[in-house]
Each structure stands twice: as structure tokens, then as C-alpha cells.
Amino acid sequence: MPRHLVCLTFDFDAMSGLVARGMKSPTPVSRGEFGAMTVVERLLPLLERYRLPASFFVPGTVIETYRDHCARIHAAGHEIGNHGYTHVPPANLTPQEEEDGLVRASDLIEEVTGSRPRGYRSPSWDLSDVTVDLLLKHGFDYESSLMGHDHMPYFARRGDVVPDDGPVTFGETTSLVEMPISWSLDDFPHFEFMRTATSLMPGLSNARLVLENFVADFEFMTRNTDWGVLTYTFHPYVVGRGHRMLMLEKLIHALQERGAVFSTMRDVAVEFRGRT
Template structure:
């Protein structure tokens, strides 16, 4: 029987993303502040209306700075997963610093939820050659930072040897489940206007056009996959604006009308692992 899962995921960066880029003026901070203040309560209410459980990747900085708002996400039944303590990309850190971030982020999550995170998503979606090994060492079940597939979770590799003048040699598959993501189903590149001294990212796309793309990604999965998971990535400070909230609700309805099963990422991972086990049993 075909089954098409949708994971709605939220990177609850609040002000941590701006701080990690050195953007600490009151104006930058206010941009991030919109997330916990206005965006998150709207999202929580929307998912209550449709009875949908979602996944929130929450930096430790957000948990410690906005404890009440983080608690509200948990109290509404959503999964809390790891997104660093600061919002620094792992690729800017040494192996020891990367591990410290994992440990400190988990300490904040344990304080909030009573247990360590099962899932991790890298700020900026850039992992280091150490990341997978560290995830396994610290008990993570899944990561959601790579783009090697769209509808099918897979097992993350460790130990790839990638050198400019040689053919790539791929490392071994690990037990870590990868829940793939992509910029095309992420609200940030479509919507967030960012101007720095040297760059402008226009963003501010018409939400109806983005909705059409996002619904079509679901319809393609429905047409071509017997079983699959489609992950959408949003940020409360970006998706929480009026016209984008309307788009998100239309997305939920369009997917639901076409048979989508909405679930938190940890539950989709569990279903994937169960299918893999059954599949290998059947092969015997």
C-alpha cells in the first residue's frame, strides 16, 4: 500500500543565527526575535488545528534565551531536535569545538525535554568529515543536513576520501539515518531578503509561486514512489509572516487532500528503519 509522508520541520534559530554572523545590532536582533514572539505561536496554533506533529531543530541558545517559547513548542507535542548550541556551522570549528557544541546543545535539550536529542540538523547544512562519527558517539539516530536524495532516507557514510586530482573513494555506510533536505523546499532562500555590505539576496518571492513548487514536489513523490518522505524546512521568523502562513496552510491542505501522512521526523525515521528491517527479513 503506497504511503507518502510529509515532515514539516522548523529551524528555531530565533536570534542565534544573526549573532553567529556578528549581526548584533538592535535591528538584526529584532528580525530574529519575530520568530519566538509572533511566528512560533502562529505555527503552534496552525498545527493544533490540523492535529499535526512537527519537528523543531532548536539551538541551545534559543532554549536558554527563550525558555517559555521553547517550552510551548514541547508542550504542544512537537519533537525537539539538535541545531547546535550557537548557530555556528560545524565547518568553522575544530573537531573538539564541534563536539563541545553537540554536548552543550544536548545539555540544553535535556534541561527542556528530559532526554537527549535523537536528531541533528547542521546550521547552514554543512557537515565536517568528523560529524557522522560524532553523531554516532553522542547517540543520535538521524541527521537532516545532506542532499543525496529527495524522497528516500538513506544511511550516512563516514570516511569518504575526496581529492581534487583523484577519483572519489566513498567510505562505509553507518547506522545513522540521513533525512535529506534541499534549498528548494526551504523557506529561507525563497523569502528572506538579506543585504550585507557585499551581497544582496533578494528573496521576497511570491508565496503562491513557491506553494506551487512545493505542492508539485509532493505530487511527484506520490506519482513515482511507493513509499517516501518529503521534508520541508521553515524558520518561524521567515514563514511566520501573514501571507506565508496562508501558504503553509494551503500546503498542508493540498498534501492532505492527496493522501499525505504528516509526522515528526523521529517517527518517520522509525518507520524507515522498520521498513529496512522487514526488507532484509524478506530477502532471507
């Protein structure tokens, strides 16, 4: 019996990702604030209407800013995963800063949910050389920032050696489940216009065309494997805009019509472990 899983994941960053880029004036703060509104007024009601479980990844600073929002996410039965304390990616932190932030964020999640998070997703998807070790040390079950497959979890490695001028030597495979992701299944690069001093991300794609891509990746999975999981990543301040909310609802319909089983990442990681 084929089983094609879908994880709807929401990185509830509010303003933290903009703050990490040095954008702290009133307009970027309001841009993040918009996301907090959409969690409560749009996303939680949509998920409830379709009775879908989801996984939210929330940085510690956002939990402290929006404790009630996080309590409502938890009360609605969704998973809350660790997304660091600030939104600075681990690759840009010292090992000590990274570990301190990881633990601090888990403490905050435990305050809200009553238990330690099982999963971690790095801000901006860029792990450091020590992230996998830290996650194992602190008892995490899964990680979700790598791109080594599109619809099959695997076990994360540590200790790869990557010289500038020679072949890569792969390190040891660990017991940490990797729930892989992709920028192509993330709302952010498709939709979010972002201008910084050194870069321009155009975003603002036509939602109908993005929907077509999102559904096609699910169809590809169903043709290629009897068991797999496709992970979609959304940001409340991105997907919460009107035309994108309509797209998200159409995506849910399209996936349901094609037999998708919706699950949290926490539960899929356990299921994957049971199959190995």
C-alpha cells in the first residue's frame, strides 16, 4: 500500500530574519509583525478547517516576543521545532554561540509546550561544522536543513572534509534523521521581494505557476516511490498574503486529491526510523 506523506512546515520568523540582516527600522519590523497576525487569523484557522497537523519552527526571540501566538500553535496540536535563538545561521556563529542559542531556544519551547523539541531547522538553512554533533549531544531526533534528497529522509553525516582543490572526503553517518528541504519548495525565494545593500531577490512570482511546481514534485514522488515525504516550507509573513493563501488552499486540495497523508515532521522522522 503506497504511502505518500506531506509535511506542511511554517518557519514563524516574524521580524527575526530581517533583524539578522540588520533591518530593524519600523517597516521591516511591521513586515514581520504581519506574519504574527497571519498565524493567528489565517494559518491556524486554515489548518483547523482541513484538520491538518503542521510543524512550526520558531526562533527563541520570536517565542519571547509572541508567547501567546506560540501557545496557540501548540494548543492547536501542531509541533514546535527549534529554529535557533536568533535568526543568524549557525555557519555564522561560533560553536559556543551556536550551542548557547540552541539550548536557550529549547528551554523556551519547553516553557510553551511542556517538552523539549524533537527537531531542529537552521535559520537560512546553513549548518556549521558542529551542528550535527550539537544536535546529537542535546538529544534531537531529526534535522531539516540539508538538500541531499527531495522526498526521502536519510541519516545526516558529520566530519566531511571539503578541500578547495581536491575531492570531498565524506565523514561518518550518524543516527540523526535528516528531513531534507529545498529552496524550490520554499515560499520565500518565489514570492518575497528582498533588497539589501549587496543583493536583490525579485520574488513576487505568479502563485498559479508556483502551485504547478509544488504539485508536480508531489506527483513525481508518487511515480518514483511507494513511501516518501515531501516537505513544503512556508513563512507566515510570505504565504499569509491573499493570493498566496488561496494558493496554499489549492495546494491542500490538490495534494488531498492525489492521496497525500499529512503529518508532522516529528512523526515522519519516527516512522522513517521504524522502516530502517
